Amino acid sequence: MKLFYQIIIHSVQLFLPLLKMLSPKLKLFVEGRTNWKSKLQSQVSDSDKVIWFHAASLGEYEQAVPVINALKTAKPNYKIAVSFFSPSGYEVKKKDSKLDIVTYLPLDTRKNANEFLNILNPEIAFIIKYEVWPNLMDALFDKTIKTYLISGLFRREQLYFRPMGRFMAEALAKFEHIFVQNEDSLQLLKNQGFEKSSISGDTRYDRVIAQLDMDNQLDFMDSFTASGELTAVFGSTWAEDISVTLDAINNAPKSMKLVITPHQINSTQIQKLKKDISKKVICYSEIKNQDLKDYEVLILDTVGLLTKVYSYAHIAYVGGGMGNSGLHNILEPAAFGIPIVIGKNYDKFPEAGKLRRLGGLFSVKDSAEFQSIFDKLITDSKFREKSGQIGGHFVNSEAGATSKILSTIDL
Numbered sequence: 047m048k049l050f051y052q053i054i055i056h057s058v059q060l061f062l063p064l065l066k067m068l069s070p071k072l073k074l075f076v077e078g079r080t081n082w083k084s085k086l087q088s089q090v091s092d093s094d095k096v097i098w099f100h101a102a103s104l105g106e107y108e109q110a111v112p113v114i115n116a117l118k119t120a121k122p123n124y125k126i127a128v129s130f131f132s133p134s135g136y137e138v139k140k141k142d143s144k145l146d147i148v149t150y151l152p153l154d155t156r157k158n159a160n161e162f163l164n165i166l167n168p169e170i171a172f173i174i175k176y177e178v179w180p181n182l183m184d185a186l187f188d189k190t191i192k193t194y195l196i197s198g199l200f201r202r203e204q205l206y207f208r209p210m211g212r213f214m215a216e217a218l219a220k221f222e223h224i225f226v227q228n229e230d231s232l233q234l235l236k237n238q239g240f241e242k243s244s245i246s247g248d249t250r251y252d253r254v255i256a257q258l259d260m261d262n263q264l265d266f267m268d269s270f271t272a273s274g275e276l277t278a279v280f281g282s283t284w285a286e287d288i289s290v291t292l293d294a295i296n297n298a299p300k301s302m303k304l305v306i307t308p309h310q311i312n313s314t315q316i317q318k319l320k321k322d323i324s325k326k327v328i329c330y331s332e333i334k335n336q337d338l339k340d341y342e343v344l345i346l347d348t349v350g351l352l353t354k355v356y357s358y359a360h361i362a363y364v365g366g367g368m369g370n371s372g373l374h375n376i377l378e379p380a381a382f383g384i385p386i387v388i389g390k391n392y393d394k395f396p397e398a399g400k401l402r403r404l405g406g407l408f409s410v411k412d413s414a415e416f417q418s419i420f421d422k423l424i425t426d427s428k429f430r431e432k433s434g435q436i437g438g439h440f441v442n443s444e445a446g447a448t449s450k451i452l453s454t455i456d457l
Contacts, residue, residue, distance in 0.1 A: 048213035051180060052156075059153045074133035078150045086165050089147045095124045097457070098168035100151055103132035105375060106174040107139065109197045112252035112448040113172065118144075121457065127166055131177065138349060154179040163189055170457050172196055173221075183217040192222040196451055197249050200231040201394070207238060225451050228396055244454070247447035248397065254381035255445050262357040266330070267305075270338040271358055275303045276424065279359040281352050281379070282309040286369035287389060288319060290413045294420045296324045300342065302424070305355055307346040309365060309374065316347050353378050360430065361423045363387045363416075367409070373398060380406060380437035385423055385430055387416065397444075406436035 066076035090096070097117055101107040107128065114126055127147035130136040140148045147166070152158035159182045171186055171193040178195070186193045195218075205211030206218055215238065218224070225246035226232050235243045271277050278298070280291060283306060295304055304325075308316060320327055327343040328336065330351075338344070346355065356362060362379035366372050368389030376386050376398055390411040392398040401407040410416040423430045 047210050048180065051213060055154055055181070059155060062153070071133055074137060078133060078136055079152055082150055082152050083161060083165065086147075086149050086162070089149070090125075090127075090165060090167070094167075096127050096147070096166055096168040097121065097124045097170055097172075098127040098129070098166055099172045099174065100129045100177055101131075101135055101174040102177050103130060103135040104138055106177070106197075107135050108253050108375065109249045110172065110174050112249045112256065113196060113451060114145075115256075116448055116452055117457075120452070124169075127168065151179075151182075154181045156181045156184070159185040163191065170194075170455070175199060178214065178217050180213055180217040183220045187220040192456060193220065194451070194455055195221050195224045196246070197447070198224050198226040198231060198243075199228070199394075199396070200226065200234045202234060207234060222456075223454060225447070225454075230396075244450075246450040247444055249447045249451070250375065250377050250397075251441055251444040252446070252448045254375075254377045254441060257353055257378070258381060262354040264351065264354050264358075266333055266338060266344075267355060267358045270305075270341065270344055271303050272339050275301055276360050277303040277305065277358050278361040278363070278420075279352075279355055279379070280304070280306045280363045281356065281365060282307060282374035283363070283365035284309055284369050284371055285315070287363070287365040287367075288322075290368055290389070290410065290416050291363055291420075292322060293413055294417045295343065297417075298325075298342075298420075299424065300325075302342070304343045305346060305359075306343065307352050307355065309371075311347055311349065313347075316345060320345060356384065357382050359384050360434075361385060361387070361420070365389070367392045367395075367398070376401065376407060377441055381441045383434040383438035385433035386437060387419055387423075401437060401440055404436050404440055406433050406440055408433075 062076055066073040099110045099114060101110055118126060125146035128145050129149050129151040131151050136150055139145060152162055163185050168191060171191055173193060173195050175197050205214045224235060224240060224243040226243060227248045232243060232245050298304060323343050325342040328341045329345045329347045331347050356379045359379060362384045364374050364376045364386055366374040373388060373392050373395045379386050380401060386407045388398060388407060388409050390409055392409060398407060402409055408419045410419060
């Protein structure tokens with residue numbers, strides 16, 4: 047199977063230039079990797095001491111942030127390097143002044159893996175959650191670079207635990223230690239002989255708790271909610287999410303404020319959404335010097351502000367779970383003590399299942415179910431506040447993964 051993997055990877059690399067014509071995201075994926083070696087070399091010198099983190103995309107990067115921040119404090123003489131597989135992470139973080147080195151990870155050929163590590167030359171490496179690449183793990187192991195998997199999450203149906211996935215299990219065995227989120231993941235690993243593994247929890251809890259101590263004030267949100275109106279935030283929404291929430295948005299009380307943040311900033315889709323909303327609506331890009339207090343709906347057609355916007359919310363709908371794109375981060379609104387509604391598909395997100403069982407999160411499968419819980423959250427303040435408090439307590443109870451990781455790593 048590993049030979050088959052090598053053939054697939056080399057085939058993808060061969061046809062990579064053609065893929066950029068398929069979509070704007072693939073264009074970024076391809077063009078971002080053009081001349082990756084020279085781009086990386088320009089950010090690294092031979093004297094640098096480097097700690098490297100690799101994340102698939104922006105969501106996984108957020109899981110790395112607490113460990114990055116802790117190591118920046120503990121090891122100020124080291125450079126922090128972050129690589130991404132997806133444009134959704136790289137494009138947002140490529141100019142982040144808090145990071146010393148930001149790069150795409152090249153496709154996982156043996157040659158690319160060795161050249162990447164020869165240039166970056168990290169003293170230690172952290173892989174986030176799922177990003178286990180066999181050739182990269184071989185190269186890390188051969189170069190005796192201690193590598194840790196953090197916030198790992200494993201399910202029985204994954205390739206590691208199937209006969210045909212032996213080469214992936216071999217890659218997993220090359221980690222110095224595997225930190226997992228829960229007991230189910232740990233038992234799957236232990237049953238397969240992965241003894242260098244332990245439960246740390248999910249570092250995202252530490253990340254969102256830290257957000258509470260930051261300055262979350264936004265001038266435009268102060269203006270939009272100036273009269274203290276009940277505010278609902280629809281975060282990281284896809285078309286499937288809008289299809290079940292649109293009627294409730296249009297039928298919401300005039301005294302409410304509603305913020306919609308599409309996951310993908312597509313001007314055509316945003317303009318369609320704007321036309322479908324029957325309330326007085328404005329996009330973030332249109333604000334300029336306008337007074338927002340008379341508007342009922344704000345479409346946030348930008349990135350990087352959602353977490354702070356959640357701090358103004360009384361109710362949150364978190365997108366991704368109504369379709370198959372994957373549920374987005376429910377912990378951000380939960381940390382702010384906000385009751386959360388999501389779609390029906392959340393089986394791969396254990397934190398959503400836990401919070402639903404506790405009563406701080408509600409899953410809906412259609413417009414009628416969403417309208418019902420949305421109305422209850424609007425009209426029943428005690429129910430709304432209790433549900434939100436459950437979320438806040440839940441996040442606090444699950445924190446501490448970062449300290450567990452730092453107490454185990456050898457640097």
